[in-house]
Structure formats: C-alpha cells, structure tokens
Amino acid sequence: MMLLFVYVFGGAIETGTDNYVNYLLPGILLMAIASGVAYVAYRLFLDKQRGIIERFNSMPIARSTMLWGHVLTSVVSNVISIAVIILVALAMGFRSSAGILPWLAVAGILVLFTLALTWIAAIAGLSAKTVEGASAFSYPLIFLPFISSAFVPTESMPAVVRAFAENQPVTSIVETIRALLSNQPVGNDIWVALAWCLGILIVAYAFAVRAYNRHSAQ
C-alpha cells in the first residue's frame, strides 16, 4: 500500500515536503490499524456464533475477560504491524528527527486509536448477524484517511469535502503524528486528536459492553 502511494502517486502529489514517505507514513499507519481491527469483529462474531462466549460465561472467570482478551490481542497485533510498517518506511527513506518523547507520544496516540477502533469492531462483531456484516463496518474506517490530509493536503479539495476532511478525526491524528515525527510544534491538533480518540473509545466501549450484555441475556 505504502509502496504504491510513494512510487506511483508520490511523483504527482505535491505536498510541500521533500520526502513523500515522511508525509504519508501517519496515514498509512492509521489505515493499517483500521483494517487490522476488522479481525477482532470477525473473531468475536465466530466466538459468539459457536457458543464460546457462553462457555466462558459459565466458567468461574470474570465476564469481561472475553472482551478484554480480544481487545488486547488486537492491540498487540496492531503494534506489531505498525512496527513492521515503520521498518519498511525506514528502508524506503523515511527519516525522523524526533527524539524519544515525541516517539512515545506517537506510540501513545496510535495505541489509543487502536483501542478506540477495536471497541467499535467489538460492537460490530457482537451485533452482526452474518460474517460479512461483522467485517463490513471497517470499510468506512479504512476509507476515512482518503478524505483527510493523510495522502494529500486538504487545500486542494473542494470546499465541502475540505470542511469534512479538516474536521474529521483522522486529519487531526495524522497532523499530530506528522508534527511529532518531524519535530514541528503540534499546536491544538494533539488535543483535538486525543479528544477524538478518547471520545470514540468511551462511547464505543459503552456500546460494546451493552451489546455484550444484551447478547448474554438472550
């Protein structure tokens, strides 16, 4: 994906930076996470369908174990895929002047974003009726980075699209990560990004737990 963007579109896209990989990386990371969490929905759906959730719920273990197990698995596997992507990016010429602290901040934001999306995936997995339904939710999530500043600057977009692009969560997250990695001041973006991540996380968590309890009560 990243190879495609850098080598195919990279030449045509004018971003105002000399290194398109540097520009692109945050967006690619978010897309990887968005497609990575779909697996949680799929696995949760299968566990629900096969009665594995019931088996665990009738065992002497905490009820939340089931959901948290899936969520943590998702975080770990996404962290691994992010690490791989960053390694590939380095090989392609990605360079960052950022120190330890900004990198930690980036890691924190990415984990938060993963958690937020994972809980959305959990809702989808628990309330879906079919396997397709369980993973379909992730398409809009994967699509979101396209209508953001992830790949091209928003200045080139028509007014309506641009308004959407500049106010949706992906843009603020992408801008924050980009600024952190290139040692620029992050400004307000980081707070907006954090607010989005936490907001989604809390709402999605509440709905996921509700969906879980509802499933258990049927």
Next chain:
Amino acid sequence: MEKAIEVKGLQKAFKGKEVLKGVDLEVKRGEIFALLGANGAGKTTMVRILATLLKPDGGNAFVNGVEVASQPEKVRHAISLTGQFAAVDEVLTGRENLIMIAKLRHLEQPRQAADDLLKRFGLTDAADRKPSTYSGGMRRRLDIALSLVGKPKIIFLDEPTTGLDPEARIEVWKIVKELADGGTTIFLTTQYLEEAEQLADRIAILHEGRIIAGGTLAELKKRFPPSEGRVCGKTADVRGNLPRHHRQKGGHLNGNGKKPLFQRYGRHARTFHAPYFPQRGHDLHGLRHADRDDAAVRVRLRRRDRDRYG
C-alpha cells in the same frame, strides 16, 4: 445435600412471551436427568438459567445447593456447560483448546490434564491438528472433553447429539454413561425420546414451558399406557397410512425417504408432543422396533473398539 439441582416455579419471558411458565424439577446427585421436549419447548432457556447465563424472572433455582440468581459465581465453580454447537476455538489445536480451558480453570498441571482427556476421548492422534479438520463426532468429543476440564460436579449437555450421525451419537451416549458412572451429575436436554430412554435415570417432559410429566422410565410407562395406533415403514408407507390430519401437518416426518421412520400417533401423541424421533424406532414404552441401521452401527463400533483397544 441430596439434590444436585432443585428448581421451583421457575419463570422466564422474552419480550412478553412466556417461555417458562413455572417449572419445578429436582435432580439427584450422580444421576443422569433428561429434559425431553420439542424445539421451542424451553429446554435451552432452562439450561441457560441453570448455567448462570440468564436470570430467571421468577421462582428459584439451586445448583449444587447454591442459588443461581444470587450467587452465580459460586455456581460456576461446580458446573460446566456444553452448548448446542461445539464451542471449540478454530485457531488453536485440540490440545491447545484443552490447555487454554485448564489454565482458565487454574489447574496445577494444564498440560497433564489435557493429555489425560485427549487419551480418554481417543483424540491423542488428532491432538495437534486444528478442529476444522475433525469430523462432527470428534468435534463433539473435544467439546465434551473441554467441559470436563477441572472435573465439575454437574454437567449440562444441551442437545449433545443433535446433528450427529448415528455412529457419533452412540459414541456420545457411551461417554455420558461413563461420566455418570464416575459420579458426575448430568443434566441433558434432548428432542429424542430414544436418547432419554437410553441414558436417563429420570426423565421430565417439557412442553410449552411446563413440565407435563416426569419420573423414571418405568413410572412414565405406567402413566402413559401404550397408544393404539402406531405406524412404521418407509416414509412413503408411513405417509400413506397416516390419518389425514397428520398427513397434512407433515412436520413430524423427518426422514429422507430412505431411512425407516417410526412414529407414534393416537391420543397420547397429542397429549404430549415430545415423542418425535426422526431416525430410530423407539417409543415411550420401550418397544424396540427392528432397526437395521442401528444394529449395523453397533456392530461397526464394536469392531472398531476391538481394533483400537485390543
């Protein structure tokens, strides 16, 4: 504490629809208890309440002397549930599935426990394969093995043989009998009268949310004298011989046209709808009809056991 399970006036409704309308029953320690009923009679709801997955709307249920609704945690230590679908993880191998449950149950030697169960259920050779490569019977065996991890005192089996071929079904029966011989209390639900007859020390018939009959097989036979009409034969013959209103209902005929079908019709069949048993020739009165399929399966199994265990 003579009783493993005690249920009094249990009620449950879903969205205003009453599923259980005051169920009373008792299960003694160490016995096999069969809850017999047609689809939609409320069997699964019953199991789910006893296995702490659902809260009852009314009435009391005690499992292992502990109230289910108020102390589900305590109940969960004593029980284990095998649901209608084989609840095994497809990503893990058979052995890993067992080890996972053993660890979740905090056994001291999860590996050892897994090996023992694999051996006991004849799954040692398949232990390191994924369950997706298993036959239906093997999956069911693994499923039941998972339920036995940690030696629970009471085991719930919700329709353990639904969807299994006759051979696998007889295998499951054998496992259940062995379990009961080892002192485990078994609460099973089934649609098949034959299964209840074969396995259960006591049977209760659940119909539209109520227990309409209960007791040992002998007691049930006494209460429901043999019915007058009984037809047997190939599907076509059976259909041809049925009284018209039964022919129109049709729902009872569940064969593929080749297997012999045996069905009770007459007064009592209408009193309780439970006895419909798609494949085998049994009725509530223990009359065994000639059933060549069944006999053939038994011979095959006996031969296989001889080969396997010498």
